[in-house]
Amino acid sequence: MMNDLIPLVNKLQDVFSTIGSDTVDLPQIIVVGSQSSGKSSVLENIVQRDFLPRGNGIVTRRPLVLQLINIQNTEEEYGEFLHAPDQKFTDFGEIRREIETETARVAGQNKGISRSPINLKIYSPNVLNLTLVDLPGLTKIPIGDQPTDIEKQTRSLIYEYISKPNSIILAVSPANVDLVNSESLKLAKQVDPEGKRTIGVLTKLDLMDAGTNALEILTGRVVPLKLGFIGVVNRSQQDIVGNKPMVEALKAEAEFFKHHPAYKNIASRCGTPFLAKTLNNILMNHIRERLPDMKTRINSLITQTSQELLSYGDPTLEGKSNRGALVLKLLTKFANDFVSSIDGTASDISTKELCGGARIYYIFNNVFGAALDSIAPCGNLTTQDIRTAIRNSTGPRPFLFVPEIAFDLLVKPQIRLLEPPSLRCVELVYEELLKICHGCGSPELSRYPRLQARLLEVVSDLLREQQGPTSSYVESLISIQRAYINTNHPDFIGGGGAISDLVKKNEKKRREFEKLNRRANNFSNSSIHASVNGINKDEIHDGSSISDKESSGTRDMISLQNGMNSSSWAQRESFLTYFFGSGNKTDRTILPDQPVPSRNGNFSRDIEDLDKLENMSLNEDTLHLTEREEMETQLIRSLITSYFNIVRKTIQDIVPKAIMHLLVNHSRESVQNRLVSELYKEELFADLLQEDENLASERQKCKTMLDVYRKAFEVINEAM
Incomplete structure (x- = not known):
């Protein structure tokens, strides 16, 4: 079984390479090293063949997945590429050229790198079963036409491979460079800080300075790695140029370790043959440890992928005889989803925002209600408008009472103000139903874009057909309210109620005025008395001692007192007698403009407050009205406000009911029948059930x- 483990991984690698998937982390050895570290020579020594491209700069620009397969009882050696499965390469020079060609085809000619791997199998009696991945060499400075971010690209690619837990890191470092500066070991430590899956390879041991050696490194006393360090001696550049046979190179390597004074005691644990054998054992043991996890992972992927495949449906079960049943099933599912979204019984209700029926409720109670409440009953009616309406409604005759026709003329335009928000409410509900319709698509339905489009089209037509009558009916509701002004409505304040309210308001204002008037009188008497007592006889005899300012102030206060005592406010008739009189009353008396000082310095402000109190709820232009006209306009405003509030309350109640009946409920009750009548036709089945490409x-x-x-x-x- 152990001998079959590496071929097993090779088979798995071939299987997964057909789909370009790395969802399963396969055990493999990742070769990492900087440029000129001898990485390529190590691989060629293991294979015992020259087959890798050579040159300046980055030569390996795509990952090379190298599967070494030991074959017995034959002298034949050859290679096969996954991208050329029908071609056998017996000339290893051709293998090198094919790697170069395939690299340029995918990665281009500009020395850039690509993540797409090249898969190469080498069959030979001289190799042990191994799976190695050769990655681009690490570089610091771009050379020639290399990309400026070549180092970042290379590190990212290497990190992607060595970070996988099932990979073994083969970190190649030259012995003639301080090991502290080894880029391969630095990267390996980032993903394997404890050194459990990193094996170190020291190259160029024969190029170290005289009197120095790497014995402490090879024995694990400098950098501790669980898998240890192995020293190798590659062919020199001169040997490569001179095509020195690989067999002779391996013999020379063995002689070097056997006779070197520092390495002769560990010669059996150095060299390329020992490295290949060690890698073979490490990989087999690693595969054996990871095999149960791999099996579990693949089993899980089978389950997940099977479920995903089921979600796409099985076209083999959708034959001509089954098309009708499938279409009917999808129509019913769509209609049920539409209804359940309105009713709030859908299984996938959103928890992030209001939708469906809840959104319609929000439109009725929050959006529509707030829009109606924001309309002021007399907001766009000026006092001049009301006065003009009253005058126009009487014609050439004088009037004894406020004409009722003026109230009708003024209240009807105000009721029309309720129409725009009511129609907008219809539009908002219509838009929400469209949104519900577009959200009813299911994964199964998405397989058939034409059917889904036709479903949306039919339901949209149904909603559009109902929107028009609903809007017309809502308009008629406003027109109905304007057609007959029912002044006998039990909630309407009526003329008597409006007059009573005005009497109460004016009585309150009168009491406030009299209160301030008494304060003014008291102040005037006490002030004059204090002024007279404060002047001695000599000063009276010699009037020149009194300042003009004091004399003027005293005269003003006396004048104010006399003016208030003779004020028309004290002689006014009661409101009812006055209101229903001949209408010849004169304008109200205006208080003096001069500010009068008070004992506490605030009397002028008291007079201003009194003036504001008299003109409460009146606009600027009412200052020129007669008292009768002021009362008339206030009465009309009170009547309009009362009746408008009644109509607004009615509209706020009846419009949502009309929308629910004519638009929402009609749509939810008709959608199933409409879909079936429009789409359940045998001649449409083939077109509707065309799948998305x-x-x-x-x-x-x-x-x-x-x-x-x-x-x-x-x-x-x-x-x-």
């Missing part, structure tokens, strides 16, 4: 992956 492609890809996982599982089962 991308989805069909994804299904085929998923099916291929499932076949690969099942085949990999069989391979593992056979080995176990």
Whole structure:
């Protein structure tokens, strides 16, 4: 079984390479080293053949997945590429050229690198079973036409491979360079800080300075690695140029370790043959440890992929005889989803935002309600508008009472203000139903884009058909309210109620005015008395001692007192007598403009407050109205406000009901029948059930992956 483990991984690697997937982390040896570290020479020594491209700069620009397969009872050696499965390469020079050609084809000619691997199998009686991945050499400075970020690209690619837990890191470092500066060991330590899956290879031991050696490194006293360090001696550049046979090179390597004073005691644990044998054992043991986890992982992938494939549907079960049943099933599912979204019974209700029926409720109670509440009953009516309406409604005759026709003329335009928000409410609900419709697609339905488009089209037509009558009906509701002004409505304040309210308001203002008036009178008497007592007889005899300012102030206060005592406010008739009189009352008396000082310095402000109190709820232009006209406008405003609030309350109640009946409920009750009548036709089945091309492609890809996982599982089962 142990001898079959590496071929097993090779088979798995071939299987997964057909789909370009790395979802399963396969055990393999990753070769890492900087440029000119001797990495390529190590691989060629293991294979005992010259087959890798050579040159300046980065030569390996794509990962090379190298599978070494030992074959017995034959002298034949050859290579095979996964991208050329029908071609056998017996000339290793051709293998080198094929690697160069395939690299340029994918990675280009500009010395850039690519993550797409090249898979090469080498069959030979001179190799041990191994799976190695040769990666681009680490470089610091771009040379020639190399990309400026070549170092970043290379490190990223290497890190991607060595970070996988099932990989063994073969870190190649030259012995004639301080090991502290070894880039391969630095990278390996980042992903394997304890050194459990890193094996070190020291090259160029024969090029070290005289009197120095790497014995302490090879014996693990400098950098501790669980898998240790192995020293090798590669061919020199002169040997490569002179085509020195690989057999002679390996003999020379063995002689070097056998006779070197520092390495002769560990010669059996150095050299390329020992390295290949060690790697073979390490890889087999590693595969044996990881095999159960790999089997579990592949089994899990089979389950996941099978479920995914089921979600794409099986076209073999959708024959001509089954098309009708499938279409009916999808129509019913769509209609049920539409209804459940409105009712709030859908299984996938959003928890992030309001949707469906809840959104419609929000439109009725929050959006529509707030829009109606924001409309002021008399917001766009000026006092001049009201006065003009009253005058126009009486014609050439004088009037004794406020004409009722003026109220009708003024309240009807105000009721029309309720129409725009009501129609907007219909639009918002219609838009929400469209949104619900577009959200009813299921994964199964998405397989058939034409059917899905027709479903949306039919339901949209249904909603559009209902929107018009609903809007018309809502308009008629406003027109109905304007058609007959029911002043006998039990909640309407009426003329008597409006007059009573005005009397109460004016009585309150009168009491406030009298209160301030008494304060003014009291202040005037006390102030004059204090002024007279404060002047001695000599000063009275000699009036020149009194300042003009004091004299003027005293006269003003006396005048104010007399003016207030004779004010028309004290002689006014009661409101009802006055209001229903002949209408010849004169304008109200205006208080003096002069500010009067008070004992506490705030009397002028008291007078201003009094003036504001008199003109409460009146606009600027009311200052020129007669008292009768002021009362008339206030009465009309009170009546309009009362009746408008009644109509607004009615509209706020009846419009949502109309929308629910004519638009929402009609749509949810009719959607199933409409879909069936429009789309359940045999001549449409073939067109409606045409699959999405991308989805069909994804299904085929998923099916291929499932076949690969099942085949990999069989391979593992056979080995176990």
